[in-house]
Amino acid sequence: MTVQDATQPLRAGRDALCLDRAPLTIVQRFPSNLLTKAFIVTTPPDKPALSADELAWSLKEDVLGQDAAIDAFAAQFTQRRTTHPADRPLGVFLFAGPDKVGRDAIYHRLTSEAHVKAGRGSLFGGEANADEMLRLSEPTDTPSTLADLYKADPRSIVLLDNIDKAHPGIIARLQQAWSTGVLRSAEGEAISVAGATFLVATELASDAIAELARRGSDPDRLHIEGLKILLDAGFPAPLLTRIDWIVCLRDVTLDDHLRSVYRGIAEAVASHGLELEAGGVDARILIEFMAPLLGGRATAGRVTDEALAACLAEARAQGMTRVRLIQGESGVLVVPAMTPVTGA
Numbered sequence: 001m002t003v004q005d006a007t008q009p010l011r012a013g014r015d016a017l018c019l020d021r022a023p024l025t026i027v028q029r030f031p032s033n034l035l036t037k038a039f040i041v042t043t044p045p046d047k048p049a050l051s052a053d054e055l056a057w058s059l060k061e062d063v064l065g066q067d068a069a070i071d072a073f074a075a076q077f078t079q080r081r082t083t084h085p086a087d088r089p090l091g092v093f094l095f096a097g098p099d100k101v102g103r104d105a106i107y108h109r110l111t112s113e114a115h116v117k118a119g120r121g122s123l124f125g126g127e128a129n130a131d132e133m134l135r136l137s138e139p140t141d142t143p144s145t146l147a148d149l150y151k152a153d154p155r156s157i158v159l160l161d162n163i164d165k166a167h168p169g170i171i172a173r174l175q176q177a178w179s180t181g182v183l184r185s186a187e188g189e190a191i192s193v194a195g196a197t198f199l200v201a202t203e204l205a206s207d208a209i210a211e212l213a214r215r216g217s218d219p220d221r222l223h224i225e226g227l228k229i230l231l232d233a234g235f236p237a238p239l240l241t242r243i244d245w246i247v248c249l250r251d252v253t254l255d256d257h258l259r260s261v262y263r264g265i266a267e268a269v270a271s272h273g274l275e276l277e278a279g280g281v282d283a284r285i286l287i288e289f290m291a292p293l294l295g296g297r298a299t300a301g302r303v304t305d306e307a308l309a310a311c312l313a314e315a316r317a318q319g320m321t322r323v324r325l326i327q328g329e330s331g332v333l334v335v336p337a338m339t340p341v342t343g344a
Contacts, residue, residue, distance in 0.1 A: 050113060052078040058113055062105040065256035069247050070106070072219035076245045077110075077197075088181045089196040090155075092242055094163070096202050096226060097209040097249030106247075107159045107199055114197070117156040119149045123166035134170065147185045155195040163200035164235050171239055174198075178242045200243075205233035213250035222248045254290065261289045269323060272312035277337035280324030285332060 050058065056074035060067060073093065080091045095103045111118035119136035134146035136158070149156050160166075166174075177183040178198065183191045208229045216222060226246040231237060262281055269276040315323055315334045322337035 049081060050078070055110075055113065059106055059109050062109050063102045064260050065252045066099065066102050066249055068217035068219070068222075069213065069249055072222070073106070073245065073247050075219070080244070084195075085181075087192075087194050089178055089193050089198060091244040092178050092198040092200065094200050094202065094230075094243045094246045095249065096205070096230060096246060097213060098206040098251045099210075099249040102249055102252065103201060103247075104159075107157070110197075110199075111157050114155075114157060117149060117153040118158065119144065119146070119156065120159045120161075121146065122161040123163055123170055134173075147183060147189070147191050150183055150191050150193050150196060154192040155197075157197040157199065159199040159201065161201045162203070163239065164202045164204050164230075171236065175238065175242050202230065202235065204235055205229050208233070209248050210250045213248040222246070257290060258286060261286055265325065269312060269325075272309070272316050274312060274316055274320060275322045275337075277322050277324045280322075280337060282324075282326040284327040285325055288327075 052071075052075045055078060056071050059070045059074065063070060076093070077091065084090050095106075097103075107118075107120070118138070120138040121134065121136040123134075136144055136146060136149060146158060149158060160174075163171075173184060177193050181192065181194050183193050185191060209226060212222060212225055212229060223246050226248045227240055227243070230246075231240060265281050265285075266276045311332075311334050320334075320336050323334050324337050326333050326335060
């Protein structure tokens, strides 16, 4: 979708509602953008586990441009909840490709939805004869090892970076845990990992994985070809035999960001009982949000939560039902849909 496809610039009329300008701050993935953060849905601990479609929808709230990968992952994750042996880990999922931000967002959202303990660590280098090599960087308030995490909750979710660079001894201990459901500490203590979820990540062959993910969406083909790419790139073959599913992530494009911004605006409008006319966001507004990603500098104002809420509430109070947002001389304007406007 191009900017022209999404919107048509309009001019403001006398009944337009004006939002003042303010400094605009953009983050690359818009994880806490005011236009989207209010629409993130979480499930209370007493609610039943999410279905594959519900989990996929939830993950897509935080992740841009990885719909095919998320659909396949959600299907595998939810299926394995009922098919994996009770005394084995739920699954070992390998994340490959260049989108580290998306991978981290999947980890954080998944742990939130699963309502279990979570931890994260990196396996780069080091010796294999101590639990220190399986020390977790998260949670930071209570530094712990992988063994400590699973002592507290065998169903915990862990994200381990640089799995392909881990010491062979560490890989051997993990493989044993994945195949037997028991993690052995450095002292030989048996720790259950029944129901655990292992998310492991590699930066190997990122460009090739991204190209594979761009070219197709068939999950089985992506899984098989992704494993082959990693094997050819030098990923440890014995480790690949223990991977239940590979999640192939492509690179995120400006078009993905554009869609995210536009969707966030539409959701903000809908939260006030209004409908955004199709293509009803001025291209100049989207460009302002995208300016930092395009190498430019934003000049229009960043709409605050309070200003946006007040403007949309006033539009609703004036009887508007379908609206569009346009860029006026003094800021963003909300006007009725299909209303001729002049003098912007």
